[in-house]
Amino acid sequence: MAAIDIAGVSKIYTGGVEAVKSVSIDIADGEFIVLVGPSGCGKSTLLRMVAGLETISKGNVTIGTRLVNDVDPAERDIAMVFQNYALYPHMTVYENLAYGLRNRGTPKAEIDARVAEAARMLEIEPYLDRKPRALSGGQRQRVAMGRAIVRKPAAFLFDEPLSNLDAKLRVSMRGEIKRLQKRLGTTSLYVTHDQLEAMTLADRLVVLNGGRIEQIGRPLEVYHAPASTFVASFIGSPAMNLLKGVLEGGRLHLGTHAIDLDYPAPTRGPVTVGLRAEDLRPASAGEQALLFRVDYVEELGAQRLVHGAVEDQPLTVALPPETPLASELAIAIPMDRLHFFSAENGKRLQRRGETDRTAMAVPARPQAVNLESVS
Amino acid sequence: MHRTRFFDHVILLIGVFIMVAPVVVAFMTSTHEAADIHRNGLSLTWGGHFAETYETVLTREGGFTGKVTGFNMMLNSMILGLGFAVGKIVLSMLAAYAIVYFRFPLASLFFWVIFTTLLLPLEVRILPSYEVMNALKLTNTYTGLIVPLLASATGTFYFRQFFKSVPDELLEAARIDGAGPFKFFIDVLVPLSRTMMAAIFIIMFVYGWNQYLWPTLMTTDEGFFTLVRGIKQILLVWVGSNIPDYNEAFALAILAMLPPVMIVVIFQRWFIKGLTESDK
Ligand SMILES: Nc1ncnc2c1ncn2[C@@H]1O[C@H](COP(=O)(O)OP(=O)(O)O)[C@@H](O)[C@H]1O
């Protein structure tokens, strides 16, 4: 176990593509960090630089106290789980788990013990003599996890390990990865393009966009206070509604609607206003409201997603399933849940006196989570 | 699946007949006495002289030196076939490994140099090759027989295609697992290539076994004669003043066919796997 320090790391591929642009992340010992972003944003590249599978063009990666820029992957004391599992097809499950240990000259008795322990933890004992071909996707995924665990590395690196599984299995494996990580307390760096996976797994998540960090923070921090319109639309499902508006004289103008703010406006002039679908509800009489024209409804069971528009700006509202629907609805403005972003660069505009609603939700130190409650 | 019908079987039977009939005729004829063959021509019946003829062919010492036996020639063919097939596999796997997994200066130049050897089979460069072997004093040696045949890129290409189909993550997993280039090759690539190796082994063994022109050129010492070239040689020598030993020629032809057939029969399961399914 060790902390990982990624300091000003860039990757320029031959041909000049700058896939990662001066990224710095300070990962505490035992922390579960998720790198999340759309496909092609450089997540894998960054992970592979930490693994040593890709050279570091600029910056430093430190694992523990050791600068590892020029250290072989095998010497970095990390283990990696790949999206396609990358199990050795001609070796049995046992041999797959033992291979890395054998190469390090671990005594046979200890290999046996470690493989047995990992197999028990992952419930793959019945398959130890099978070839990967004879396993289901979920079982292969477990074996891939096992191969990482037996090594007892300083850090786990995951590159979209659940992407090849069906939805149901993905949810259960997600829980299992989290549980194992808490139990072993191994520092983890996890790459995914799935925001839900990121939210549920991360102690802290790192949102990447075009090779740059958009935001680092605890999941609820990022959810409640996205640092930019990019993060706002990427984290959370359905995506946050982003509307064009104008702030003037303490009022927010959305098209022809004018809303009186009960706090000082963070700026004046054009802004992007963020509204989470789940923060919206039908207005009661006399409340300030937006006139919402309904286009169509998605029934999710627990809630219904109503898609429509406020004048010419699209809006999605999440309503309880029993809410009566009409072709037009008055939607209340949740004054304290408005997000403001700069119209020019999409950066968040912090309101003065904005309460940090994330502070109470998550314990300050992620490691302080009671292990019993998660395992 | 298509359900086989009577007509399909007829077509298959015709195919089998065309393929097998000449071999059966040759085998049956070889069990007759030379005089009978001379009188009656080819035969489809059992002649009853199987044991004598084949024993004679395998063990009678002949040739100018009176030392060459059929068995001896068979051994030479086997050495050529095996040496060629094994050498080819080792060489082409290593070459393909270098091409696919290593970035080295002028890599693409080397690649094309190897590629052009496809245009230069031994028959095209046979005189220069002979000159070189002669200068190296390698005529009438197994080395001289095998090595010049190895220099062609066919195997390298099969393996290159195969290695390219192996997922990169396997190499990366192995690197993290502490396997260097050599270990990765031996522990991962070679076992993964088993079916491919079997397929190439068959093709190359048969190719080596059936070589005629190069062994004829390279070997003047009868001790190095191969079976394929020996059939003719033995006929020439053994043709008496009266009747040629047809039965022995046929027997030798049958013997020359046997090892390639056996190799194919033994390896065919892997052969088909190697050419059709990738084991990943
Ligand atoms: N070996 C490579 N050579 C050149 N460009 C690459 C290479 N690998 C990835 N890239 C580019 O770098 C960018 C980031 O890729 P990647 O890290 O794989 O993204 P992600 O994992 O977030 O989907 C992409 O634009 C991709 O095209």
Ligand SMILES: [Mg+2]
């Ligand atoms: Mg990726």
